[in-house]
């Protein structure tokens with residue numbers, strides 16, 4: 012099948028996303044179908060595959076996500092493409108993202124019990140301080156200037172927040188920048204080899220862990236970062252941190268987690284902690300780093316919304332949810348059908364891959380009036396940016412808090428903000444990533 016706009020391969024071709032996601036194609040497909048079959052041809056930047064069902068409308072995306080018995084996260088994994096070997100697949104299946112209830116529910120409960128309202132309130136307080144110091148650093152006593160909003164403003168926020176959450180030394184936070192780049196950006200030649208962290212600027216744990224940092228081979232290829240052997244530096248760091256925290260618990264969320272006891276009297280093992288560290292370092296980092304500049308692009312394209320928010324910052328919470336809907340930093344996730352079933356008007360076979368498109372569901376005209384329009388007054392706003400059902404994002408509240416705090420500082424202190432060149436986008440069919448977003452600003 013093809014459409015008037017682009018071939019269906021544009022849906023999964025990572026190169027396409029360096030310019031923009033194929034939104035016109037997605038809109039056109041959604042107008043005709045709830046679910047379409049997509050063949051996966053080999054492309055210069057993507058090996059051929061068995062094909063998948065792409066779920067486009069909000070109702071069907073929600074329906075898939077809330078039925079883990081029918082659409083499993085554990086039968087395969089949840090990225091568009093599984094790791095290549097059975098050992099590597101078995102390995103990622105130890106992550107909670109790739110588990111089904113009831114196995115998934117145990118870890119989820121332990122984590123939810125660690126995100127106590129006191130711990131989250133503590134994090135939110137430090138988030139406001141981080142936002143202030145990030146903007147202080149940019150302004151640095153000047154009344155006007157230029158910066159890269161993505162690199163200089165957005166990137167630091169999730170790193171500082173995760174360092175608090177893990178109770179890790181703040182100077183080690185740029186390790187998380189490299190790690191998330193390598194995992195999320197593995198389709199992108201620049202991010203796949205990210206190694207900007209200088210070991211001499213880190214803690215003892217960081218220096219020890221970085222002895223294992225992999226280097227590109229002669230062809231410039233890195234080991235698959237979705238495997239344990241691809242991220243030995245991250246795993247060693249997590250291992251040393253967990254050992255340290257067992258001996259010296261702090262009031263951070265990961266110390267609370269390590270102290271939790273489940274119904275059977277068990278606790279989170281060091282191996283489970285290491286996997287959770289991987290997941291949080293990746294899931295809680297690049298997502299926010301892309302959500303924040305996504306919101307800024309929305310404001311730059313809609314200067315009246317920017318002025319309205321500057322005039323009344325109390326409108327930010329709704330605006331932040333609209334930024335998250337309009338940009339949709341995580342574009343897709345995948346499930347595997349456990350049995351033959353029907354979804355909308357198609358028959359899905361046991362073992363078929365079913366890919367939900369958050370990007371499409373968040374633009375579904377059946378649910379959102381004028382969905383292409385960025386509207387800071389949109390309410391209700393039932394976007395699926397954080398997923399739905401048993402895997403609903405554990406960091407949604409934290410992500411919103413970071414965006415609210417940062418936009419509150421930026422819009423409160425800058426009188427004018429303008430684009431200062433073209434943005435640069437990540438080569439990825441998974442995350443809608445923004446690598447650079449040059450802006451010009453003046454202060455109030």
Ligand code: HEM
Nearest residue numbers: 107108294295298299302344396397398402404405406410
């Ligand atoms: C704008 C920012 C974010 C977006 C768009 C986002 C998106 C998502 C989505 C779509 C899922 C569901 C995956 C599925 O159904 O298979 C998810 C799960 C998850 N997210 Fe987020 N996320 C964000 C921020 C965060 C943050 C800040 C954290 C942690 C600090 C986090 C931690 C997680 C975890 C641990 C899961 C797995 C939950 C489970 O398997 O039960 N996320 N996220």
